[in-house]
Amino acid sequence: DVKVTQSSRYLVKRTGEKVFLECVQDMDHENMFWYRQDPGLGLRLIYFSYDVKMKEKGDIPEGYSVSREKKERFSLILESASTNQTSMYLCASSPPGTGRDTQYFGPGTRLTVL
């Protein structure tokens, strides 16, 4: 079974803090994704990576950056957290290719920024 793990289930941070969310997958997938999920808006893609050290902006990259130094690990960074970044963050991975396979999701991190 594919396993995608995220470093924290719940996180509380203060405005202005630098926040790291980590995601690890154990299936040697090339593609990894970060989404945020907000009520009524569904999942929105923040960034994705199709290989080590490669990244592409998604639909809402502002205020976020990412790092992929190893194939199995994809980190989402909030350089200076703000209250409007309070959300559920979901990481996913998928095999290589052009989106013809499903994505496998982690359990999510609920981030609250005070």
Next chain:
Amino acid sequence: KQEVTQIPAALSVPEGENLVLNCSFTDSAIYNLQWFRQDPGKGLTSLLLIQSSQREQTSGRLNASLDKSSGRSTLYIAASQPGDSATYLCAGSNDYKLSFGAGTTVTVRA
């Protein structure tokens, strides 16, 4: 840009009733259409994936259809059970990206 819509946002049915969940999308050039289940506070679990060349997929009590010409997909859940209570999301795949609907939250009453 792919826009995906799910109506209704919430649905409540008695146990045993068949469920029909609707999904519409704007860009018919999708690679596939996927249905996911999400339990409260949890991640997403893939239920069914319909490739663009297919018309439907079935898994147990679940059946999903895809009509690219009309931009619609429907998820049918036969003989619903309380354990089917969850949020169901559909997503259209274009290249690497999945575009998600906001989901339909289903409650099955015992």
